[in-house]
Amino acid sequence: xxxxxxxxxxxxxxxxxxxIQTEKMxxxxxxxxxxxxxxxxxxxxxxxxVDASHFFRExxxxxxxxxxxxxxxxxxxxxxxxxxxxxxxxxxIAMIVAIPTGLTAAMYLSEFSSVNRxxxxxxxxxxxxxxxxxxxxxxxxxxxxxxxxxxxxGLEAKNALSAGIVMGIMIIPLVTSLxxxxxxxxxxxxxxxxxxxxxxxxxxxxxxxVPAAISGIIASFVLAISRAIGETMIVAIASGSTKNFTLDIxxxxxxxxxxxxxxxxxxxxxxxxGYYSLYAVGLILFIFTLLMNLLARYITKRYRKxx
Amino acid sequence: MKDTVYVDNxxxxxxxxxxxxxxxxxxxxxxxxxxxxxxxxxFTIIFALFVLGLxxxxxxxxSIGWVDIQFLTGKLSISAERAGIKSVIIGSILLxxxxxxxxxxxxxxxxxxxxxxxxxxxxQSLINTxxxxxxxxxxxxFGLLGxxxxxxxxxxxxxxxxxGLTMSLLVLPIVVVSSxxxxxxxxNFLRDASYALGATKWTTIWRIVLPTAIxxxxxGSILSLSRAIGETAPLVVLxxxxLILRTPTSVMDDFTALPIQIYYWTLDAVLTKEYANLAxxxxxxxxxxxxxxxxxxIIIRNKFQRRY
Numbered sequence: 001x002x003x004x005x006x007x008x009x010x011x012x013x014x015x016x017x018x019x020i021q022t023e024k025m026x027x028x029x030x031x032x033x034x035x036x037x038x039x040x041x042x043x044x045x046x047x048x049x050v051d052a053s054h055f056f057r058e059x060x061x062x063x064x065x066x067x068x069x070x071x072x073x074x075x076x077x078x079x080x081x082x083x084x085x086x087x088x089x090x091x092x093i094a095m096i097v098a099i100p101t102g103l104t105a106a107m108y109l110s111e112f113s114s115v116n117r118x119x120x121x122x123x124x125x126x127x128x129x130x131x132x133x134x135x136x137x138x139x140x141x142x143x144x145x146x147x148x149x150x151x152x153x154g155l156e157a158k159n160a161l162s163a164g165i166v167m168g169i170m171i172i173p174l175v176t177s178l179x180x181x182x183x184x185x186x187x188x189x190x191x192x193x194x195x196x197x198x199x200x201x202x203x204x205x206x207x208x209x210v211p212a213a214i215s216g217i218i219a220s221f222v223l224a225i226s227r228a229i230g231e232t233m234i235v236a237i238a239s240g241s242t243k244n245f246t247l248d249i250x251x252x253x254x255x256x257x258x259x260x261x262x263x264x265x266x267x268x269x270x271x272x273x274g275y276y277s278l279y280a281v282g283l284i285l286f287i288f289t290l291l292m293n294l295l296a297r298y299i300t301k302r303y304r305k306x307x
Numbered sequence: 308m309k310d311t312v313y314v315d316n317x318x319x320x321x322x323x324x325x326x327x328x329x330x331x332x333x334x335x336x337x338x339x340x341x342x343x344x345x346x347x348x349x350f351t352i353i354f355a356l357f358v359l360g361l362x363x364x365x366x367x368x369x370s371i372g373w374v375d376i377q378f379l380t381g382k383l384s385i386s387a388e389r390a391g392i393k394s395v396i397i398g399s400i401l402l403x404x405x406x407x408x409x410x411x412x413x414x415x416x417x418x419x420x421x422x423x424x425x426x427x428x429x430x431q432s433l434i435n436t437x438x439x440x441x442x443x444x445x446x447x448x449f450g451l452l453g454x455x456x457x458x459x460x461x462x463x464x465x466x467x468x469x470x471g472l473t474m475s476l477l478v479l480p481i482v483v484v485s486s487x488x489x490x491x492x493x494x495n496f497l498r499d500a501s502y503a504l505g506a507t508k509w510t511t512i513w514r515i516v517l518p519t520a521i522x523x524x525x526x527g528s529i530l531s532l533s534r535a536i537g538e539t540a541p542l543v544v545l546x547x548x549x550l551i552l553r554t555p556t557s558v559m560d561d562f563t564a565l566p567i568q569i570y571y572w573t574l575d576a577v578l579t580k581e582y583a584n585l586a587x588x589x590x591x592x593x594x595x596x597x598x599x600x601x602x603x604x605i606i607i608r609n610k611f612q613r614r615y
Contacts, residue, residue: 027424029416037437037483038433038434044451047455105352108348108352112348134537135362135593141573142583202337202341203337203341230444237570260544282451293443297439
């Protein structure tokens, strides 16, 4: 009998030791798990810097500002200006499509539509955001480009215009969703105050709601630009791989992202200058998007008004 | 009445006045403008819906007659008529088999640490900032990371494991943020009740907090999986070849996934027109898969999520 009790006691004791151990171990284990995300960031920065430094050892820093990009020639030259121009042009077209459409859609959802209609429309906009970008790429190839070629004579089969437009369509939901959130956060008292003074809905929207939500709206634009700069598959399919320096939107242009994708799918062997040039381009791309994201965060923090 | 004046805008710091008559006249214009704006703004929504409809219509109309049993169960082939995507579907599923547990483990672990253990201090704000920066990094950069670290450093090449781990890091921020929200939504009285019964902190988390938060965590994980299943750029950067004739059987095998196949078929459609149909048919499969996954996420959210 006493044995049994003893046995139980021993059991209890070892159990409680195990408990205490788990209790002490878990924070450490969880901290290790949590640090994976930090390691990922460090990994990204290290990867880009280390391999880009191999590139800059071979290629003088000045050369990347030239307009001649010919990575596979016998005397390769690595001017990244064509890629930067391509990225800039396609992103600009995307913004021309996405910002007016996205913002007015947000104004409609937040200020004009009835509650019931909004309940139906907002999820549909979010469905648009969930479609993989490769599907938009296919859409650009199979529909938008042929359509544009009928409208604009002399348009190349691969061109910056079509890629930019489809990229803009892809980004509309992002702008709509984020700026609608910002407008929705403006308290009803301000809306009602302006209406009580005799404003129309349009006047309330333009003179009260938009100024009050401006930080969130601008942040959504900046994030949209960052998305456009980093978007890969649409431009890889629709914008072509010509490495000429041009600002003509009817011509094919290659973006930084498309360059990375084109090169890794087989052209450059590991260890060559061409291979390391990917990381140099990746580093520039990373810095661009990081600056955009930091700017968006700064704007929301700095100019946010608490009501 | 005629004497009544209304204050107009301040111009040059001087208040200007208009008569009641003028105000009446302006009213018409203002109301008209308001109505016009309502209509114009609603057009942008209609435009978005129209594009969505058009996109689905294009994909479906190009894929009609191509999505059949032979396409779903056949092997990849250069000939468009004989091509099937069985190995591609298996590749995508194997990818999910890696991404799901890895992101769940890392994401929920990080979220528990941040919500339950770390004090509101330096570490928490460091991880928070880091997560939000990571979610803004273009996916193609994650591809470069995967290529260097998993592909070359760990020597995994372009295997399922390399692709899966790369994808896991890419969608990690989504899982962390949604798990954090789910854990934060667990009311404190449940924790207090557990402590009052003598439970330790970890027991409380494991037995009380996590089971309560699981619907929110599952919803976030499924959404992150649906992001991973449609992501193309990191896999292309990892160097996954265009045509793999063998069906992958283990996580160390080379593989191809649905979005990759769509990409290569769309690129090659310039040469062989039927490849566009194959790409469209593959998109249909991908969209159906996404639709099913998102529906499951919504069902879980509506059915199991409790508000306290």
